[in-house]
Amino acid sequence: MDWKNVRILIVDDETDLINLLVQRFTRKGAKVAGASSSEEAIAELAKSSFDIGIFDINLPGMNGIELLRSTKTQYPDVEIIMLTGHGTVDTAIEAMKLGACDYLKKPYALSELEIIIAKALEKKTLKEANTGLKQALLSNSNQFTIIGQSQIMKDLMELTRRVADSDIPVLIEGESGTGKELIAKALHFWSSRKEQPFIAINSGALPETLLESELFGHAKGAFTGAVSDKKGLVEVADHGTLFLDEIGEMPLALQVKLLRFLESQEFRRVGDSSLRKVNVRVVAATNRILEEEVAKGNFREDLYYRLNVMKLPVPPLRERLDDVPMLVEFFLDKFGRNKNITVTREAMEALCSYHFPGNVRELAHMIERGILLANGREIEPRDLLIPGGAATRRGEDLMQAQAEPENFISLSELEQKYILRVLKACKGNKTQAAKLLGISVRNLYRKLEEYRITELQNRP
Ligand SMILES: Nc1ncnc2c1ncn2[C@@H]1O[C@H](COP(=O)(O)OP(=O)(O)OP(=O)(O)O)[C@@H](O)[C@H]1O
Numbered sequence: 001m002d003w004k005n006v007r008i009l010i011v012d013d014e015t016d017l018i019n020l021l022v023q024r025f026t027r028k029g030a031k032v033a034g035a036s037s038s039e040e041a042i043a044e045l046a047k048s049s050f051d052i053g054i055f056d057i058n059l060p061g062m063n064g065i066e067l068l069r070s071t072k073t074q075y076p077d078v079e080i081i082m083l084t085g086h087g088t089v090d091t092a093i094e095a096m097k098l099g100a101c102d103y104l105k106k107p108y109a110l111s112e113l114e115i116i117i118a119k120a121l122e123k124k125t126l127k128e129a130n131t132g133l134k135q136a137l138l139s140n141s142n143q144f145t146i147i148g149q150s151q152i153m154k155d156l157m158e159l160t161r162r163v164a165d166s167d168i169p170v171l172i173e174g175e176s177g178t179g180k181e182l183i184a185k186a187l188h189f190w191s192s193r194k195e196q197p198f199i200a201i202n203s204g205a206l207p208e209t210l211l212e213s214e215l216f217g218h219a220k221g222a223f224t225g226a227v228s229d230k231k232g233l234v235e236v237a238d239h240g241t242l243f244l245d246e247i248g249e250m251p252l253a254l255q256v257k258l259l260r261f262l263e264s265q266e267f268r269r270v271g272d273s274s275l276r277k278v279n280v281r282v283v284a285a286t287n288r289i290l291e292e293e294v295a296k297g298n299f300r301e302d303l304y305y306r307l308n309v310m311k312l313p314v315p316p317l318r319e320r321l322d323d324v325p326m327l328v329e330f331f332l333d334k335f336g337r338n339k340n341i342t343v344t345r346e347a348m349e350a351l352c353s354y355h356f357p358g359n360v361r362e363l364a365h366m367i368e369r370g371i372l373l374a375n376g377r378e379i380e381p382r383d384l385l386i387p388g389g390a391a392t393r394r395g396e397d398l399m400q401a402q403a404e405p406e407n408f409i410s411l412s413e414l415e416q417k418y419i420l421r422v423l424k425a426c427k428g429n430k431t432q433a434a435k436l437l438g439i440s441v442r443n444l445y446r447k448l449e450e451y452r453i454t455e456l457q458n459r460p
Pocket residue numbers: 145146147148174175176177178179180181182183245287330360361364
């Protein structure tokens with residue numbers, strides 16, 4: 001095995017052992033860091049990137065399993081080997097379920113550990129080679145979390161589980177950012193195909209000819225630049241799942257070929273006459289209403305009916321606002337790196353009354369940015385940069401001024417008018433007004449004072 005530049009993180013509370021391993025692996029050419037607690041390990045992981053993590057299960061404070069869980073969520077590409085003590089085989093099995101690539105019982109011979117490292121590295125290299133597939137995204141990570149306690153999400157999860165193991169194609173419909181790719185992953189990782197590849201490709205990202213050769217492969221010389229035979233993604237995904245994102249954008253000519261493939265699992269590489277057969281489960285997603293695309297002539301009706309046999313509609317976030325608090329907690333954990341960052345009640349209220357045109361993706365970005373802007377303190381509504389405050393959706397009319405320059409007013413004048421208007425709508429209730437404006441009550445009072453609005457309000 002070539003140890004050159006392999007980046008390894010060793011986490012063990014026995015510093016002598018760390019030193020021994022650091023010396024040994026560094027001599028071989030690896031770049032090695034050591035940490036004697038999970039907290040130190042988290043800091044190391046934030047500082048530099050690693051290929052392999054070797055974690056002792058028994059660590060003081062946050063234990064190795066928790067460290068594994070957190071690392072796999074934040075840095076899924078790190079391959080992790082767990083070191084276990086006596087009687088912790090159950091924990092080792094749990095670790096494997098959580099995404100550890102292997103485990104070793106203490107005491108162990110160094111040569112044993114080196115073999116396991118070599119295997120982990122091989123696995124990682126293989127994954128990376130696959131990831132290199134042009135325009136395709138290969139995600140072997142079975143580490144995904146779908147948050148959703150609302151009835152509508154529970155029903156969707158239930159349906160997803162029920163259809164996961166069937167081979168029929170599935171159509172996932174939903175607005176952008178609702179979590180369609182997560183549902184596609186769930187369909188794969190909750191099925192018996194889970195050990196096989198999950199290949200995702202955006203059907204709208206490539207011109208027709210390139211997309212065809214990506215999907216079905218090509219023979220050497222099939223077109224300029226086809227310097228060798230190339231497997232299509234349907235072959236790479238053999239026995240696994242092929243996820244066709246943005247299916248509504250697929251060129252019509254290719255839709256015919258896809259339909260043929262769905263019916264027979266047979267295809268021909270571009271420029272090659274031999275018929276090939278694979279076993280692939282196809283999952284497609286769209287943020288368009290395909291039925292409308294069919295009516296407009298942009299999508300083939302026969303393909304639509306084939307895909308529509310099993311449809312999973314993913315609801316927009318505004319239709320399941322009761323999921324917002326849990327999602328907020330989830331993203332605080334994810335982006336806050338266990339620093340226990342919280343949001344103020346006002347911020348949570350502002351989030352719970354926002355309409356999220358960008359759905360869960362927008363919420364994730366808001367929290368990530370909020371953590372940055374709050375810089376260690378509790379996240380307030382202003383840190384979330386909710387577009388125009390929560391009330392904008394109903395305040396659109398203020399934007400409808402005639403386009404003549406003389407009709408426009410200054411921002412502060414607009415703010416003043418807007419605050420007054422919201423206050424009036426809330427019958428003077430400042431808590432409610434602040435909520436609609438997406439600011440804290442304190443901030444509202446500050447603005448009222450600044451604009452002397454109380455006086456204005458009291459005018460006859
Ligand atoms: N229910 C959920 N729980 C946790 N994270 C979620 C959930 N839904 C979406 N996300 C996160 O939001 C982001 C967007 O989700 P995803 O990419 O699956 O959406 P999409 O519907 O496929 O979007 P697009 O149509 O734009 O491709 C991702 O980071 C995803 O992990």
